[in-house]
Amino acid sequence: MPRIAIIGGGAAGAAVVAQFLRDAAGEERCADRALTWIVGDRAPGRGVAYETADEQHLLNVRAANMGLFADRPGDFLDYAAARGIAASGGQFLPRAIYGDYLEATLARLLATARRRVTLAARSTEAIAIRPRADAGFSIHTRDGEEIRADGVVLALGALPPASLPGVDAAAAASGAYAADAWRWPDLARAPGHVLVIGSGLTGVDTLLSAAARWPQARLTAVSRRGRWPALHSDQPLAPYADPAALIARLRERSHLGHWLRTIRAAAGAPDADWRAVLDAVRTETPRLWQSLDARQRARFLRHLRPSWETVRHRMPPQTAAKLRALQDEGRLRLLAARVRGIEVDATTADGGAGERGTPRLLARLQPRGDARERTLAADFVIQATGLESAAASTPHALVRQLVDDGVAGADPLGLGLAARTDGRLLRPDGRPWPGLYALGTLLRGAVWECTGLPEIRAAARDIARELPTALANADAAASSERCVATA
Numbered sequence: 001m002p003r004i005a006i007i008g009g010g011a012a013g014a015a016v017v018a019q020f021l022r023d024a025a026g027e028e029r030c031a032d033r034a035l036t037w038i039v040g041d042r043a044p045g046r047g048v049a050y051e052t053a054d055e056q057h058l059l060n061v062r063a064a065n066m067g068l069f070a071d072r073p074g075d076f077l078d079y080a081a082a083r084g085i086a087a088s089g090g091q092f093l094p095r096a097i098y099g100d101y102l103e104a105t106l107a108r109l110l111a112t113a114r115r116r117v118t119l120a121a122r123s124t125e126a127i128a129i130r131p132r133a134d135a136g137f138s139i140h141t142r143d144g145e146e147i148r149a150d151g152v153v154l155a156l157g158a159l160p161p162a163s164l165p166g167v168d169a170a171a172a173a174s175g176a177y178a179a180d181a182w183r184w185p186d187l188a189r190a191p192g193h194v195l196v197i198g199s200g201l202t203g204v205d206t207l208l209s210a211a212a213r214w215p216q217a218r219l220t221a222v223s224r225r226g227r228w229p230a231l232h233s234d235q236p237l238a239p240y241a242d243p244a245a246l247i248a249r250l251r252e253r254s255h256l257g258h259w260l261r262t263i264r265a266a267a268g269a270p271d272a273d274w275r276a277v278l279d280a281v282r283t284e285t286p287r288l289w290q291s292l293d294a295r296q297r298a299r300f301l302r303h304l305r306p307s308w309e310t311v312r313h314r315m316p317p318q319t320a321a322k323l324r325a326l327q328d329e330g331r332l333r334l335l336a337a338r339v340r341g342i343e344v345d346a347t348t349a350d351g352g353a354g355e356r357g358t359p360r361l362l363a364r365l366q367p368r369g370d371a372r373e374r375t376l377a378a379d380f381v382i383q384a385t386g387l388e389s390a391a392a393s394t395p396h397a398l399v400r401q402l403v404d405d406g407v408a409g410a411d412p413l414g415l416g417l418a419a420r421t422d423g424r425l426l427r428p429d430g431r432p433w434p435g436l437y438a439l440g441t442l443l444r445g446a447v448w449e450c451t452g453l454p455e456i457r458a459a460a461r462d463i464a465r466e467l468p469t470a471l472a473n474a475d476a477a478a479s480s481e482r483c484v485a486t487a
């Protein structure tokens with residue numbers, strides 16, 4: 001019976017486990033499997049995005065498209081209806097409900113698939129994976145266990161965020177700086193002024209949580225361009241009229257300028273909505289990304305990435321209305337500036353004059369288009385600058401070990417691990433591992449778009465189907481090599 005380990009307890013890990021369970025429940029030809037799910041320190045299934053209990057944190061994908069399975073995008077909506085939640089498919093529901101859905105789906109599948117599949121969940125962290133001489137892998141956990149597996153799927157999410165360059169060590173350790181927007185230190189007193197670095201979707205959720213938690217606090221968001229995410233339309237849009245022609249036109253040349261012009265022309269056509277145009281390109285994104293050479297990818301990251309993030313990762317209109325209300329009240333402002341440095345305010349270093357008994361921080365900002373720096377004092381600074389994926393420099397124990405031991409290569413542009421588009425990790429010499437896969441943020445370098453649930457569930461389906469075949473093929477190849485050797 002193949003032993004398969006899935007590492008990472010977020011939605012991507014849940015999607016892979018659920019797909020294995022579902023295949024085993026539904027298909028007679030599916031062989032028995034032993035799954036081990038190493039989930040880390042969070043509740044299995046929810047991960048970073050769906051463990052929130054804050055009802056203001058909404059999904060940024062409409063309910064009708066959040067099903068966990070690629071062939072059943074409406075499954076989440078059915079779950080909501082069965083729970084008595086009156087929602088339309090076009091709505092953006094709270095992420096907490098989605099976390100409940102993930103848990104309920106796994107429990108249901110486990111109950112029906114148990115005869116064909118065993119599932120052991122471990123609440124620990126995997127810190128090393130070592131290929132074994134007899135094929136397969138040994139996984140070492142933080143609490144000293146060694147788990148053997150024939151195949152491994154890495155579903156680790158984003159790598160741990162490091163403090164921004166320029167944040168000095170005393171500020172980072174002051175208790176008034178959160179490098180991880182989802183894990184705030186306990187504050188002794190409510191802050192009077194909160195500074196959030198980043199104004200993307202994570203920054204927006206962070207601001208709404210801070211506003212609700214400290215109703216008296218003033219809030220400042222700062223990002224290089226000073227832009228909020230673009231808005232989803234109020235109602236679901238009709239799909240773009242001719243996606244095939246659009247994609248064919250994009251494929252004509254692997255050139256960023258050509259793609260920009262093509263997309264702008266399509267979006268500028270009468271009756272076209274730019275959002276529908278971008279959505280039409282979504283399934284093609286991995287192939288377009290693959291067709292770029294390293295120089296063009298680097299250019300994209302330098303010049304186009306911020307605009308891409310703004311238009312691609314959109315916020316629900318209700319969320320935008322909440323931000324607007326905070327701005328209208330005068331509690332929230334958005335600055336376009338670079339953060340040059342963050343230091344402890346020396347006059348509060350002993351905790352005496354600070355708002356919270358911990359020091360106040362001083363942020364040196366360089367406003368966009370202005371050479372002069374200005375200084376902003378804040379009682380609490382939260383870094384919400386997006387998903388970290390630089391594998392070569394990460395403190396993440398497992399990714400560090402994989403790179404340092406030469407098991408896997410780091411993407412040269414800091415976009416996760418080197419991999420094929422099907423998720424198979426590449427050794428540093430470029431050869432793919434038969435049984436070592438990844439999905440989610442670690443695959444950014446291979447496919448660019450892989451953080452949204454629609455991409456994750458498609459990757460999970462493919463991995464759950466391909467991994468056992470890849471293992472069987474590797475096994476057959478190894479036995480024929482052994483036969484040749486003995487003959």
Ligand SMILES: Cc1cc2nc3c(=O)[nH]c(=O)nc-3n(C[C@H](O)[C@H](O)[C@H](O)COP(=O)(O)OP(=O)(O)OC[C@H]3O[C@@H](n4cnc5c(N)ncnc54)[C@H](O)[C@@H]3O)c2cc1C
Pocket residue numbers: 007008009010011012013014038039040041042046047048049050058059060061124125126127155156157158202205398439440441451452453454456
């Ligand atoms: C705030 C937020 C909101 C989002 N909203 C949406 C949305 O509405 N719709 C949508 O489609 N997408 C959304 N996304 C995108 C989101 O990335 C995916 O939907 C999905 O949640 C990603 O799951 P993941 O499992 O890849 O990552 P994560 O949720 O980060 O889960 C990875 C888990 O693996 C654990 N882990 C890491 N390393 C190890 C290890 N060595 N051993 C054991 N465990 C380990 C981590 O602790 C973590 O719990 C959102 C993302 C964020 C951050």
